[in-house]
Amino acid sequence: MATVDLNSVFVRYDLKKEVIEKSVSTSKDVLLQAVITAVVDGDEDAIPGAVNAAFAAHDPMDIIKDGLVKGMAEVSRLWDEGVYFLPQTIISSDAMLAGIEICEEKMGKAMDKKGVVITHTAEGDIHDLGQKIVNALLRANGFEVVDLGKDVPVDDVISAVKKYKPVMVTGTALMTTTMTAFKKIASRLTHDHNELPFVCGGGAVSLEYVNSFDTGIWGKDAQQAPGMAEDAVSGKSWSQIREKYNG
Amino acid sequence: MSEMSNRERFLAKMAGQETDRTPVFCADQTATYEQMEHLQAFWPEAHCKAKDMATLASGAYHMLGFDAVRVPFCQTIEAEVLGCTPKHAGREGLPSIDVHPFKIGDPVKPLPDNFLELGRIPELINAVKMLKEEVGDKVAVIGGIIGPYSIAASLVGVIDILKMSFKNPEKLVPYLDLAEQAGTALAQALVEAGADVICIEDMMASMDMISPKIYKTSVAPWETRQIKSISVPVILHICGNLDLIIDDIAETGVTAISVEPKVDAPAAKEKLSKYDRFIPLIGGVDAVTTLYSGSPEQVAQVTVDAINQGYDMIAPGCSIPPGSTLENLKAMVIGAQRQKAD
Structure with a gap:
């Protein structure tokens, strides 16, 4: 069994001491642990x-499952605890994606996808970092992500939905001036009788606002x-998913 | 005490003096669709033309009863002049940056000598002059500039600046230098045009984006240099939870700090009270959950609570969502009056 000295990782990141004392999810397998460490470390090289x-x-x-995704889960935990800030999570997610690409090449084909999810950041909003994390986590969990990027007009979201027939759509907004686009997207989709779950998040977006419109x-x-995408694949409606997560 | 004018109230509080009630304004953009209709000054013209910009900004005084007016509305003016391509957003939205001109490592030219004559800068300067002439004796005039880290993010791209801030912050220095010089030059011009106060929006320096360590390394030194060069009181607005960096912000020498309600206001006040100068804490009203989605009564109550919690000046925690109602915006002033009466 390998012991990996995570202290060196944390010292490099100038992290708080209490984190080191908490249990850190690791693999007993030295090879997988090296993969986990590279992701936690954000060491793409x-x-x-x-x-x-x-x-x-x-x-x-x-x-993918026991190394790359597990490493990213560790990064998520550090993020949740306020130890990691956004730059570290982006660098880690780059490392994870680079690893997934190598694994997919080795498999000779892309992983079987559970379904398509369209992600975008609201028109006028250049902060697409939350969306990047959403993309990485969806991909790591076996979904095909159609990444429309940042600053996406309402029309582009509507036509992408028609083209790719996703199980779910997500929108992120960090600016208070841009989030009103989400209501327009939802009403355009429901007008077309398309009641896809439309998950909206990001700094500017509140529960009250998102639950004020259908889907x-x-x-x-x-x-x-x-988890939300899994629920959508399993046939749950937007209202059931809303009930589950927004209670 | 006798009733003060909006301008007196605002400037007195900035200087740490007693006021008849807590001032109300917004450190960030103030325009709403209702103000545009009423004043017949609309986006996108108000992003580009001095007259429309000043007219729409004056709504914060004429229609909302705020103690300060503010231009501009968008956050792209300096970046555009430095080579970023903006994407315009028509009548409903704010321009954003579409194309970032630099890859990190690309050489940077010095700030052009005629910087203040380029792009929309002359219009912004004129808008300040117009506001000063038309309402400047009654209400404080705020000139808005963008902070060094946020302009640098426009120059090189958000993801790239975040990664480099973490991996090798030295490489960002040329872009931060240029960004600081641009903002400082603009600030000085706005002061000469009549701005009573400068507000620096450094939204990318949010803890939603960077870490306290990056704030210390790649943000604070440039903000400090900028603030030292500005001859009038300076408000620094940064989004997100700033609990971990309140002291670092205070140490930039800033006059007042504008924050989101995510910040622990009593704790921040306690930290700020240790400095030998009075540093007003600005904010208290959440721009989305309260101002945009709430009722006027909720806005007024949140305002009262925020003052009681320690906020020295009431403002939305972020840019005013342009779909917010007039009734909700005016309720901030009503709340401040009610709190005084209680």
């Missing part, structure tokens, strides 16, 4: 070496996205 080494004992799917589900944080 270390990812190819760690992932390729892990192929000696693990199939690519397991490396709107408020996303508290990026981590909820994969």
Whole structure:
């Protein structure tokens, strides 16, 4: 069994001491642990070496699940506890995505996708960081993400829905001046009799606002996205998903 | 005490003096669709033309009863002049930055000598002059500039600046230098045009974006340099929860701090009370849940509570959502009057 000295990781990040004393989810497998560490560390350069080494004992799917995604879960935990800030999570998610790409190449085909999710950041809003995290978590959990990017006009969201037939749509907004686009998107979709769950989140977006229009589900944080998408795939309606998460 | 004019009230509180009631204003954009209709000054013209900009901004005094008026409405004026391509958003929205001109590592030219004559800057300067002439004796005039880190983010892209702030902040120095010089030059011009106060919006320096360590390394030194160069009182507005950096912000030398309600106001006040100057805490009303989605009564009550909690000046915690109702906006002033009467 390998012991990995996470202290060195935390020292480098200038982190608070109490975190080190908390239990950190790790793998007993030295190869997978190296993958986890590279993700937690946000060390994209270390990812190819760690992932390729892990192929000696693990199939690519397991490396994704027990290495890359597990590392990102650790990053999410550090984020939740206020230890990691956004730059670290972006760098970690880059590392995770680089690793997933290597695993997918090894498998010879992309992972079977559970369904399509369209993500976007509201028109006028250049803060697409929350969306990036949502994308990474959805992909890591086996969804195909159609990433419309930031500053997306309402019309583009509507035509993407027609084209890709997603199970769910997400919108993020960090600016108070941009979030009103979400209500327009929801009403355009329901007008077309398309009652897709429309998950909205981000700094400017409140539960009250999102629940004020049909199909709107408020996303508290990026981590909820994969669970909501699973529910949508399993046939739950927007109102059932809203009830579950927004109670 | 006898009733003060809006301007007297605002400037007295900024200077730490007694006021007849708590001042009310917004450190960020103030325009709403109802004001546009009433004043017949609309976006996008009000982003580009001095007359429309000043007319729409004056609504904060004429229609809302705020103690300060403020221009501009958008956050792209300096960045556009420095080479960013803005994307215009028509009548309903604010321009955003579409194309970031630099990749980190690209060389940076010095600030052009004619910087103040470029792009929409002359219009902004004129708008301040017009506001000063038309309402400047009754209400405080705030000139808005964008903070160094936020302009730098427009220059190189948000994700790239965040990553580099973490990995190798030294590489950001040329962009931060240019951004600071641009904002400072604009601030000085706005002061000469008649601005009583400068508000620096450094929205990218939010803890939703960066860490306290990055604030210390890549934000505070440039904000400090900028604030030192401005000859009038300076408000610094940063979004998000600032509990971890209130002291760092105070140490920039800023006059007053504008925050979102996410901030622990009593704790912030206690920290600020340790400085030998009075540092007003501005904010208290959530721009979305209260101002946009709430009722006038809720807005008034939140205002009363915020004053009792320690806020020295009442303002939305962020830009006013342009769909907010006049009744809700006016309820902030009503709340401040009611709190005084209680």
